[in-house]
Amino acid sequence: MSNTISLQEAAIYQEHDAPHVEHQHHETFITKYVFSQDHKMIAKQFLITGMIWAVIGGLFSVLFRLQLGYPESTFPWLEDLLGHWAKGGKIQPEFYYALVTMHGTILVFFVLTAGLSGTFANFLIPLQIGARDMASPLLNMLSYWFFFLASIIMFSSLFVQTGPASGGWTIYPPLSALGDASSGSKIGMDLWLTSMAMFIVSSLLGGLNYISTILNLRTKGMSMTRMPLTIWALFFTAVLGVLSFPVLLSGAILLLFDRNLGTSFFLSDIVVNGKILPNEGGSAILFQHLFWFLGHPEVYIILLPAMGMSSEIISVNSRKPIFGYMAMVGSLFAIAILAFLVWAHHMFVTGLNPFLGSFFVLLTLLIAVPSAIKVFNWLTTLWRANIRFTPAMLFAIGFVSFFISGGLTGIFLGNSALDIHLHDTYFVVAHFHIVMGVASFFGMFAGVYHWFPKMYGRYLNNTLAFIHFWVTIIGAYLIFWPMHYEGLAGMPRRYYDFSGWESFKMFAGLNQFISVISMIVFAAQIIFIFNFIYSIFKGRRVTTTNPWGANTLEWTTPIRPGHGNWVGEIPEVHRGAYDYGKDGREFIPQTEPVGENESHH
Amino acid sequence: MSTAAVQQGTKWWSGGKSPFNASYGKVMMWYFLMSDAFTFGAFLISYGTIRFSQNHWVDPNHVFNSFPFAGHANLPLAFVSLMTFILIASSVTMVLAVHEGHKMNKAGVEKYMLWTILGGICFLGCQAWEWTHLLTGQHEVLVNGQLEYWNTTVAHNPFGPEVMFNGKEVATPGPIAFGSYFFEITGFHGFHVFSGIIINIVMFIKTKMNHFGQRGHYEMIEKAGLYWHFVDLVWVFVFLCFYLI
Amino acid sequence: MxxxxxxxxxxxxxxxxxxxxxxxxxxxxxxxxxxxxxxxxxxxxxxxxxxxxxxxxxxxxxxxxxxxxxxxxxxxxxxxxxxxxxxxxxxxxxxxxxCLFIWFIAAFLWDGNSWKNLRNRYNRINEKTPTEQVAPAAKEKGAKD
Structure with missing residues (x-):
């Protein structure tokens, strides 16, 4: 009975798949490289666009670190570069805020959301679950082009006369709602909101595709519990995005109405330039609720793919099964659920009901449990392992390191009582840069170094990779560790110049130190980009289909897979993804049937 | 093979098939609707939040009490009930279209799709009338000790608490958020109805051209139906939040 | 079929x-x-x-x-x-x-209700004009910020 069904299914699949395989023969430049519907090409498009954005966002941070490190100095070349934004060689206060805002927006949304999960979800999901392509290649292509449109709009906002949005990446009203309140709240803010609306469409199209592909298109035998952790992480990332981004869309629409149509969703009792505004009855805290209902899941949208890829890479290069596969999946699930329940811990001191806040404290501290499970599982996977220190492995271990040191300070901040002191200080800046900024970047780098051979059929240069790794990990700690001390001393974030405060004068030298290191780390990223571009064309060629000795399905494809991924039939899966060091064998690919006398892990 | 036997012994999650016995398109549509539910949910919850933060709110029976061609008769809830019934009826014709699709009855699908489109257009027409009525209808309101005539817009409304003025009860300006949210949410819902009509027209044309007949199934009608019912579902909640409570 | x-x-x-x-x-x-x-x-x-x-x-x-x-x-x-x-x-x-809607709705409405209570409380305090009433109100506002 069941045999007949599976035979029928196989027949249907072959029929269904045949056109895909034929497609690769007649492709033009446009359909192959520009409006490509191949998930691998779309992934590369996301990655390269993300890298361009990362350079822009990183450069912005270097510019404002210049101001923070050397508040008294002038740099005449800045005026040549930036015009009236840096009059007399000194970054203007409005421009400083614009830089900070754009740095946050670009890195959170354009690099670490689109560039990270856009790249790896597109690239890995079909390859690792055994599918020819995404469920809907057309929507997948549209997802990239909506992202591209959002990018264009955001980029154009950098060049308008009044400057881009400059109320912080959280764009809290009333500042962001009132064009008269600051130059950055004029057309730049409208462009920001429009760009984000496009971005949300892109992330929705992508997310729906990822979810339905993972659920529906797994190859035969690839049950949910046999999926690599990467896929689980990308799955939960997509679910988070699909359910939380629409809430930001609502907030953005309401804010657009407040800005342009005279509604009072977020405005009440406001005086601007001595003029009393007619708006009444709205609440600025409402926007914060809506924003952080997205904003908190967004943190995990950024972090989960990095967690998944690091788990995979650590297991492969430890030559050991991941410790506690089901616990890893369970903790990902727990994190995904808790992500929706804790948003108001960003708002403890903004006028939130303190009693309600205590519930949010409790829920927030619960996140420590699944996070700790993950950390211990990574550490026990590394424990007594036969580690291969490939660049990808180094970055994955670096990810774990940053996740621990950044996560621990989260426990401080999750307490509403401590948060009264720490809120909006450099302590917060240090916390989230380490745990979601640098950690996710390390996950992303680990992913790029690990899957570059699959993407381009060549290796990245190892020497440059090691330089990149050591400069980045040491530099990132040197940048962000001292910020904890500054924050504990009460130094507020987003300030333009600390030299006017007696109490922060002692940090002048430290700020200069941080600025210098941040330039060095930025330079190290240029090495990476050089390595990336150079290796696409001139890197060492991959000569074997499975260079890392990994179990997962992507390494059963040809070295440079065409559209459709597998020549002939899609392989069937017979085991989980983590059979490393089993029965005297270094690794057993997922496609190998379970032997009769095989032991259980 | 009998379907029942397959149903019982199936290992849904083992790969090679959909764990939902549904095509990816349908799964995608469901999750899109989930996502959209969060958009509408966020709007309605914001509305509720602002309403909870006010001491006084507008009584819907005073605002929505007129009917086309009925003059100044006081008919609370009558018109919106008509709108609700139109939308429910168009939902029924949509289900019937899907039903005909299962039976591969092209003429039946066409007939019911037309009825559905007609219902949608009627609903939008009603909404247009209601908006016009609110935006043009003048009401007496006491502003800074003087009587003025106000319409209802996103920026103000004349349905505030009543006070005694010159021996008669007069309304004062009501909460601004009422008009803001009313126009914003019904507008967003109306936009969904509009796009639903467009989708249904496309589906009607595709049915007419026998695209689905050639394909061998009418699943696209089913997906369009899901969207249409979702629009109806949202209206059920809009009806609750703005007109009933 | x-x-x-x-x-x-x-x-x-x-x-x-x-x-x-x-x-x-x-x-x-x-x-x-x-x-x-x-x-x-x-x-x-x-x-x-x-x-x-x-x-x-x-x-x-x-x-x-x-x-x-x-x-x-x-x-x-x-x-x-x-x-x-x-x-x-x-x-x-x-x-x-x-089910996420449960906490979504509960937390939002709770906070909305809390804004009403806060507003009413401060309006009451502000309505009482004598100076000794104004001082604690100002202090409370400061604490909130």
């Missing part, structure tokens, strides 16, 4: 009822629920018209309307959207994420 399987992901073709009876039954249920909702709406209208409207009674009626709305939503989703006849896996993956 004459319809063929629409996609290779589908294991078996779901049975569809040949009659339109359940559809029409649902239509009548929905209409009936709507009529009850309307009559409750009119009852609330009449309570409001009378002297000293009973707040608890109004709240109880409003609660009833909310429950009726959920019942309507159930029928639309289960019958019209056909979710009731889908595979259990699909039902669960739709219903479970919707």
């Amino acid at each position: 004459s319809a063929s399987i629409s996609s290779p992901e589908i294991t078996f073709h779901p049975e569809h009822e040949d009659t339109t009876k359940p559809i029409w039954r649902t239509f009548w249920i929905l209409s009936f629920l709507t009529i009850i909702e309307l009559s409750i709406g009119l009852i609330i209208y009449n309570i409001h018209k009378g002297e000293n409207p009973n707040a608890t009674l109004v709240l109880a009626f409003k609660g009833m309307v909310c429950i009726l709305t959920l019942a309507k939503a159930y029928y639309i989703v289960a019958v019209f959207m056909h979710l009731g006849s889908e595979v259990r896996n699909l039902i669960m993956t739709i219903i479970v994420p919707l």
Whole structure:
């Protein structure tokens, strides 16, 4: 009975798949490289666009670190570069805020959301679950082009006369709602909101595709519990995005109405330039609720793919099964659920009901449990392992390191009582840069170094990779560790110049130190980009289909897979993804049937 | 093979098939609707939040009490009930279209799709009338000790608490958020109805051209139906939040 | 069934009822629920018209309307959207994420209510003009910031 069904299914699949395989023969430049519907090409498009954005966002941070490190100095070349934004060689206060805002927006949304999960979800999901392509290649292509449109709009906002949005990446009203309140709240803010609306469409199209592909298109035998952790992480990332981004869309629409149509969703009792505004009855805290209902899941949208890829890479290069596969999946699930329940811990001191806040404290501290499970599982996977220190492995271990040191300070901040002191200080800046900024970047780098051979059929240069790794990990700690001390001393974030405060004068030298290191780390990223571009064309060629000795399905494809991924039939899966060091064998690919006398892990 | 036997012994999650016995398109549509539910949910919850933060709110029976061609008769809830019934009826014709699709009855699908489109257009027409009525209808309101005539817009409304003025009860300006949210949410819902009509027209044309007949199934009608019912579902909640409570 | 399987992901073709009876039954249920909702709406209208409207009674009626709305939503989703006849896996993956709305609604409305209380409290304090009343109010505001 069941045999007949599976035979029928196989027949249907072959029929269904045949056109895909034929497609690769007649492709033009446009359909192959520009409006490509191949998930691998779309992934590369996301990655390269993300890298361009990362350079822009990183450069912005270097510019404002210049101001923070050397508040008294002038740099005449800045005026040549930036015009009236840096009059007399000194970054203007409005421009400083614009830089900070754009740095946050670009890195959170354009690099670490689109560039990270856009790249790896597109690239890995079909390859690792055994599918020819995404469920809907057309929507997948549209997802990239909506992202591209959002990018264009955001980029154009950098060049308008009044400057881009400059109320912080959280764009809290009333500042962001009132064009008269600051130059950055004029057309730049409208462009920001429009760009984000496009971005949300892109992330929705992508997310729906990822979810339905993972659920529906797994190859035969690839049950949910046999999926690599990467896929689980990308799955939960997509679910988070699909359910939380629409809430930001609502907030953005309401804010657009407040800005342009005279509604009072977020405005009440406001005086601007001595003029009393007619708006009444709205609440600025409402926007914060809506924003952080997205904003908190967004943190995990950024972090989960990095967690998944690091788990995979650590297991492969430890030559050991991941410790506690089901616990890893369970903790990902727990994190995904808790992500929706804790948003108001960003708002403890903004006028939130303190009693309600205590519930949010409790829920927030619960996140420590699944996070700790993950950390211990990574550490026990590394424990007594036969580690291969490939660049990808180094970055994955670096990810774990940053996740621990950044996560621990989260426990401080999750307490509403401590948060009264720490809120909006450099302590917060240090916390989230380490745990979601640098950690996710390390996950992303680990992913790029690990899957570059699959993407381009060549290796990245190892020497440059090691330089990149050591400069980045040491530099990132040197940048962000001292910020904890500054924050504990009460130094507020987003300030333009600390030299006017007696109490922060002692940090002048430290700020200069941080600025210098941040330039060095930025330079190290240029090495990476050089390595990336150079290796696409001139890197060492991959000569074997499975260079890392990994179990997962992507390494059963040809070295440079065409559209459709597998020549002939899609392989069937017979085991989980983590059979490393089993029965005297270094690794057993997922496609190998379970032997009769095989032991259980 | 009998379907029942397959149903019982199936290992849904083992790969090679959909764990939902549904095509990816349908799964995608469901999750899109989930996502959209969060958009509408966020709007309605914001509305509720602002309403909870006010001491006084507008009584819907005073605002929505007129009917086309009925003059100044006081008919609370009558018109919106008509709108609700139109939308429910168009939902029924949509289900019937899907039903005909299962039976591969092209003429039946066409007939019911037309009825559905007609219902949608009627609903939008009603909404247009209601908006016009609110935006043009003048009401007496006491502003800074003087009587003025106000319409209802996103920026103000004349349905505030009543006070005694010159021996008669007069309304004062009501909460601004009422008009803001009313126009914003019904507008967003109306936009969904509009796009639903467009989708249904496309589906009607595709049915007419026998695209689905050639394909061998009418699943696209089913997906369009899901969207249409979702629009109806949202209206059920809009009806609750703005007109009933 | 004459319809063929629409996609290779589908294991078996779901049975569809040949009659339109359940559809029409649902239509009548929905209409009936709507009529009850309307009559409750009119009852609330009449309570409001009378002297000293009973707040608890109004709240109880409003609660009833909310429950009726959920019942309507159930029928639309289960019958019209056909979710009731889908595979259990699909039902669960739709219903479970919707539970997020519970905390979403509770936290938002709670905070909204809290803003009202805060506003009323500060307005009361500000209305009392004597200077010794103003000082603590200013202090409290400072503490909040």
